Amino acid sequence: MSEIEIGRGKRGRRAYTFDDIAVVPSRRTRDPEEVSISWQIDAYHFELPVLAAPMDSVVSPRTAIEVGRLGGLGVLDLEGLWTRYEDPGPALEEIATLSPERTTARMRELYAAPVQPELITRRLREIRDAGVTVAGSLSPQRTQQFWKVVVDAGVDLFVIRGTTVSAEHVSSRAEPLNLKRFIYELDVPVIVGGAATYTAALHLMRTGAAGVLVGFGGGSAHRTRTTLGIHAAAASAIADVAAARRDYLDESGGRYVHVIADGGASVSGEVVKAVACGADAVMLGAALARATEAPGRGFHWGPEAHHAELPRGERVDVGTVGSLEQILLGPAVGADGTTNMMGALRRAMATTGYTDLKEFQRVEVVVAPYDPR
Template sequence: MSDIELAPGKRARQAYSFDDIAIVPSRRTRDPLEVSTSWQIDAYKFDLPMMAAPMDSVVSPETAIAIGNLGGLGVLNLEGLWTRYEDPRIPLGEIASMPDKHATKRMQEIYTAPIKPELIKERIKTIRDAGVTVAASLSPARTAELHKAVIDAGVDIFVIRGTTVSAEHVAAETEVLNLKKFIYELDVPVIVGGVATATGALHLMRAGAAGVLVGFGGGSAHTTRKVLGIEVPMASAVAEVASARREYLDESGGRYVHVIADGSVGRSGDIAKAIACGADAVMMGSPLAKATEAPGLGWHWGSEAHHPELPRGERVAVGTSGTLEEILLGPSHAADGSMNLFGALRRAMATTGYSDVKSFQRVEVLIHRA
């Protein structure tokens, strides 16, 4: 991100979103059938370089299983409705049917139900028994308190996800989370985020994260920019964190940390651009919330939407566009990049001559913002 002078004594950096950049075709093309979209983190390999965001409108135990069977990784929110209610279909139905003017307040009330460790165990067991990779998430504020129940339940990949995550989370009323010590004591890979700068990413990499989430998550259901004034356009954020990853690779003697774009990944072109900027995979919410199987019933929201003191998200209507399989793998019935997301990625890679995701990170991009 380049510096410009905002005013005497105050400098700012110019940054770019995915809409500000484009991928440049090369002299070589290849058959899409010769392209691999596979992604491997630690010992876990996936056919698709994607994670489904830990949002109650997107991932239930059932959709986590379905996404796993389709080649991706669904991440269950362990502070969501599935660990607060024996039958989450009741609050889900209420959230989907309530009028807009009451939505935020009522969601705050619904999410005051306590988290039950026995439900954490039950939900993780449901996913594990289906034979797919089990990924689950906690916020930094609840990780120290609840992580033992998660690990004991048999999670494969642990995700710590918040608006902004640092290497040490300090709170007056909860146990301090020292990320480096926490990760060192675990036997499972930990993915952490969000971050949007090289400095923040390096701290997480040095703490032992297997993967770093870039962005503030939430995407279309997020209002962090309006409420807090915080935002970093994603093309620049991903590219900067990927640059930090190269620095850490040299510093650590070859330890590779995965960069995962989390936010502003609404269409297939955004997936291709995220990887072109250096991401290994993407985390998606709203595209999957449109699936007929999605638990949000045509609505989408994140954990920020029901924060008890300062909501930084909202419930948004996304409708229904097709099945999970159609959205991820096709066939597509729309020409707007909202379906067959990874068929489109495969086509973009083939059109530019690249055979795998890692090599596609080297594709040429240009800035076309006016």
């Protein structure tokens, strides 16, 4: 791939965001009712290619159950307020009413409460008792400490999620998590990420992960480009990781690792483009934080917003547009892509003549920068 000269001493590869590309219609069309958007990871089948992001503004036990009932997968943040407080309601209400200048300091105080193992067990069992697939997320830093509690609670899918997760973390202060050994010894499938490059994703696939989250600081509540100068353009990152999946499939003799877009897809057209670039599913944060049932009450934030030393995110006002069912399955209340997201994906696939997600990953795309202003 050609590089662009930034200056005499530095060259860089051109990368593309979702706004830079568009899906191309084909000669064949289909009825939307004949299109399947279901997917399966390990033994778990889902009617919708959607994971609700493990963020306190998005997933509570109640919303995890509702997303599961609708056909997706809700992932609970096992280091969030739900595992720090018996009743996180007052803390969530306070965060939603904080003035901007007080938000970071007060969130640090609220999240300073310790994670309670018994609450991890209770929350996961509440989801399990509802009869839906159970998924919980830990950061790489806390996985060693709490993984056994999570597994004993009956989690179906274990998610290890960070801003970036490496299979080769180097530390002189503590022994890093050995992902390959950990995943090999675990009895449940593991989804791990984020990764944003071909090489990083390939190394994560070699650990035995069932799925790789693709993204780095691209979400609505992230500010890593501002604070660290690091950013991964979503369309290019997904395409790169999809290439790693293809090559690992050959290398491993047929083992398929699922690619899950994480960040950068907050409206339906971006979900469509994520799958077109090679994603098997999408992890949605801001899109679901807009639901009337969302714990964030119209606000959205992630763990980066209350980091003790260097926040790389913030609380953002995303508003409320409808119920989880309206957001995922419709009917749409407008043409802005925030509701009936799965209906839009189904119609895009029908318009281009594809019947399932894996086929749609082969759709033609073009570089067509778009500025809605």
